[in-house]
Amino acid sequence: MEQIHIDFPIRSEIQGASEPCVMALGFFDGVHLGHQEIIKRAKAIADRKKLKLAVMTFFPHPSSVIPKGPKVTHYLTPLPVKAEIFEQLGVDLMYVVEFNEQVAKIPHDQFTDAYLCGLNVQHAVAGFDYKYGFKGKGTMEQLTLDSRGRFAVTTVSKLEKHEQKVGSTLLRELISTGRVEKVNDYLGKEYEMVGQMNGYGKTIEVKIDPAYFLPCSGSYEVTVSYQGFRAKGVCEISSQAANDQLKIRLFHESLLGHDEPVVVAWNNFIADFEMHDFHAQANMLDVRL
Numbered sequence: 631m632e633q634i635h636i637d638f639p640i641r642s643e644i645q646g647a648s649e650p651c652v653m654a655l656g657f658f659d660g661v662h663l664g665h666q667e668i669i670k671r672a673k674a675i676a677d678r679k680k681l682k683l684a685v686m687t688f689f690p691h692p693s694s695v696i697p698k699g700p701k702v703t704h705y706l707t708p709l710p711v712k713a714e715i716f717e718q719l720g721v722d723l724m725y726v727v728e729f730n731e732q733v734a735k736i737p738h739d740q741f742t743d744a745y746l747c748g749l750n751v752q753h754a755v756a757g758f759d760y761k762y763g764f765k766g767k768g769t770m771e772q773l774t775l776d777s778r779g780r781f782a783v784t785t786v787s788k789l790e791k792h793e794q795k796v797g798s799t800l801l802r803e804l805i806s807t808g809r810v811e812k813v814n815d816y817l818g819k820e821y822e823m824v825g826q827m828n829g830y831g832k833t834i835e836v837k838i839d840p841a842y843f844l845p846c847s848g849s850y851e852v853t854v855s856y857q858g859f860r861a862k863g864v865c866e867i868s869s870q871a872a873n874d875q876l877k878i879r880l881f882h883e884s885l886l887g888h889d890e891p892v893v894v895a896w897n898n899f900i901a902d903f904e905m906h907d908f909h910a911q912a913n914m915l916d917v918r919l
């Protein structure tokens with residue numbers, strides 16, 4: 631998979647070198663089941679039309695620039711992890727548009743001309759609620775109008791589970807309140823972090839990308855996977871803990887050494903000792919699950 635970074639203004643050399651493609655559009659944090667559906671649909675079209683499969687994502691999250699709602703500064707899938715998942719899903723080209731104040735101000739029709747037609751998009755695929763362009767005025771209906779017949783548009787309908795939209799916001803809500811065991815329903819797997827393991831024996835440290843979105847403070851049952859081996863343990867997140875280091879106590883001695891690549895899966899919330907007799911999940915009673 632080729633990764634192409636796009637600054638503002640988009641360079642004509644990038645546009646000139648672009649190959650005809652089917653483009654999936656969205657931020658795609660977590661690459662959850664809804665996102666996977668978008669990419670699968672785009673891949674089926676790309677295979678049928680014999681075109682490259684491209685994804686256009688943004689970095690950082692638009693909320694860090696647009697003055698509305700909470701800012702997303704930490705990610706379920708930091709950019710390199712997202713890239714790896716896209717590659718596994720068969721994506722050929724990953725366009726990463728640097729999102730800044732200037733990009734936020736691009737009107738929807740100009741975005742279509744410069745970033746979609748300009749990048750040789752033959753078919754655009756996105757979800758029912760995709761928004762693009764200044765003030766989010768570009769909707770999927772608008773995208774068909776803005777395309778002016780230059781490319782086809784496929785809108786993927788809402789994927790729901792337990793009567794809720796499968797979404798990155800919902801996943802962040804679950805994780806930030808310790809409900810890691812609910813994540814599987816929406817992500818299609820447990821919440822995972824990739825990292826480098828250090829330490830022998832029963833106490834290990836896993837160095838992770840500080841951009842990861844951490845669960846709320848508490849002790850969690852985790853599974854550490856490496857080279858086909860799996861080890862269970864407990865990871866404690868506390869308000870004082872470093873955001874790039876997970877301290878894990880394994881139930882059995884590990885044979886690993888330094889800088890081994892591992893995956894940490896968040897299985898279950900156990901307890902939050904910092905909150906004493908309060909349960910961290912108590913303030914999530916309003917989430918219907």
Ligand SMILES: Cc1cc2nc3c(=O)[nH]c(=O)nc-3n(C[C@H](O)[C@H](O)[C@H](O)COP(=O)(O)O)c2cc1C
Pocket residue numbers: 692696698733734735736741759760761762763764765766767
């Ligand atoms: C080029 C471009 C410019 C955008 N500018 C804005 C903007 O000025 N204001 C806005 O609310 N959304 C803008 N958006 C849409 C946001 O990316 C985002 O989809 C929107 O805020 C809705 O986010 P939500 O689905 O998380 O609520 C823009 C999107 C693109 C691709």
Ligand SMILES: Nc1ncnc2c1ncn2[C@@H]1O[C@H](COP(=O)(O)OP(=O)(O)OP(=O)(O)O)[C@@H](O)[C@H]1O
Pocket residue numbers: 655656657658659664665668755756757758759760786787788789790795796797798799800
């Ligand atoms: N449940 C879903 N059903 C169908 N399409 C979806 C679903 N979730 C996301 N999409 C689509 O996937 C693409 C990427 O989604 P994006 O990351 O922008 O939003 P999201 O996951 O819904 O996050 P949020 O919860 O913050 O709105 C967009 O085209 C969006 O419309």
